[in-house]
Amino acid sequence: MGRFIGRRLISSLPVLLGITALVFLILHLLPGDPAQIMLFGSNATPEQVRALHRDLGLDRPLLVQYADFLWRILHADLGISFITQRRVADEIAIQFPATAALALVTMVVAAGIGLVAGVLGAVYRHTWLDALSTGFSVLGVAVPNFWLSVLLILVFAVHLGWLPALGEGGLRGLILPAASLGWGFSAIITRLCRTNLIEVLTQPYVATAHAKGLPPWAVVGRHALKNALIPVVTLLGLQVGNLLSGAVVVETIFGRQGIGALAVRAILAKDFPLIQGVVLFVALVYVLVNLVVDMAYAMLDPRVHYA
């Protein structure tokens, strides 16, 4: 197990390096001189551009610049934001807790709902409960989160007045954004959970469990569900990525703090250090989460041996 973790860590190093290289290149793939881009709109004289060019070390070979970039990342130095004039690392540190809270609440609630709906759909297959569960998942995948957000605001904030339209202020402000983000998420879990459980329920060992007189809930809960849930765990890891990119939309609509709203602001303002920092951060979080999921997977499934 320890060796597996070590090897998995080492094997994700090239990806991590690749992410930093791509993020580093954003500034160099843009048309024009990076120094000019950074001084955009400030009426800089050619001398100022040249000075910044030298200060940024842009006259050095690209590889040297990249090594320098890596060195600064290792010291959590992601540069200074154009728009706020604050350190990008601080900016991310301020905004991240809000996104983490939103993603965590969404994930827990949506996974719970998806699990229940999926199990009900599989156990009561071909009944109205199954139809309800399937309808829930089919619609959940089809409704884009940006419209769901607007719709929920329209119904629950504008017309009923039950919940705030702007998502700040504790748990009440979290309900609508989490619901907007969570439906699609739990729809995918419902679908996968239902399909897997239906397949597992046809296995001989399930028939054996029934035959030896176990009550139905124990057959499903203790025998079938365990095996049906293994692929769901992998999906959870992959879906963290969708949650983070969904946060881009939902945070913008609900006017919340967070990494997603920060990303949109940065791109619209062409704040390149901030863009680089946010993109790098989100990608790193995503890779690390999937690393953890892989390990959980190895622990959950005794059939998986990593020698």
Add this chain to the structure above:
Amino acid sequence: MSTEAKSVSWYGVSLAAGDRLAGRAARQFVRNRAAVAGLVVLAVVLILTTVGSAIAPYNPVRVRVADRLRPPSDVHWLGTDQFGRDIFSRILAGARPTFLAAFIAIGLAGVGGTVLGALAGYAGGRVDDVIMRGMDILLAFPGILLALVVITILGTGLVNVMIAVGISLIPVYTRLVRGTMLSARQQDYVVAARAMGCRPSRVLIRHMLPSVWAQVAVLSTTALGWAIIAGSTLNFLGFGVRPPTPEWGADLNAGREYLNAAWWLSTAPGVAIVLVILAVNFVGDGVTEALDPALRRRRAA
């Protein structure tokens, strides 16, 4: 089963077997009522996309302040927006950029991913390693984040949205095509073709790629829904079309400011998007079921 096995080696027969398979897939598709309904909806929407601006009751960009924020009526079926523009006409006209973006993105991803995946799966070794590590890196940028990176580099605009969505789908295609190529490489008919002295290019194009098409078709129908959502999301966020160009995501965003006074502004484009996504997903499920015998057997069990 046995007739199919017999018909692989000889070209004429294998073509007949192909026809039979296509016929069976079509019959399987027609049996799925949701898929047929989806196809009908999609066909209607696509026709409206091409002739939409001709049959639209009003000019979708004509401003008439006197008519602003009118609720749905028999004059304006879906009401008017904050500039007095007819929303039904804007929905009709907005279908075009929405679909165009999705189709071009899928085309870009399909071609790019197939070329890269075929190269990786066929060449193997160093080439495979380089391509697949590259894809791993792209896949580390989740969901629309990769599209946002591309937008950052290329700038905003509808064409750049298409490219961005396309690029973010390339790794998915590459992985699929590579996997299919790897398994095709082991197949007896490919080994036989090579043993008979076929040129590598002929083995690749004539014998290996055909097994890829069905997979690419299945993926494309599933990816289409994602591409439509991703494209309209980017438009919604303001990275795509510029006003006054009608586009569903952009119009939905514009209507957001008038939620208190006029609910129909953002509701009409929202319903349009959901309807289209539902149709696309139903068709996708139908195609997957019809073309994937393994899945069909699982469903039957």
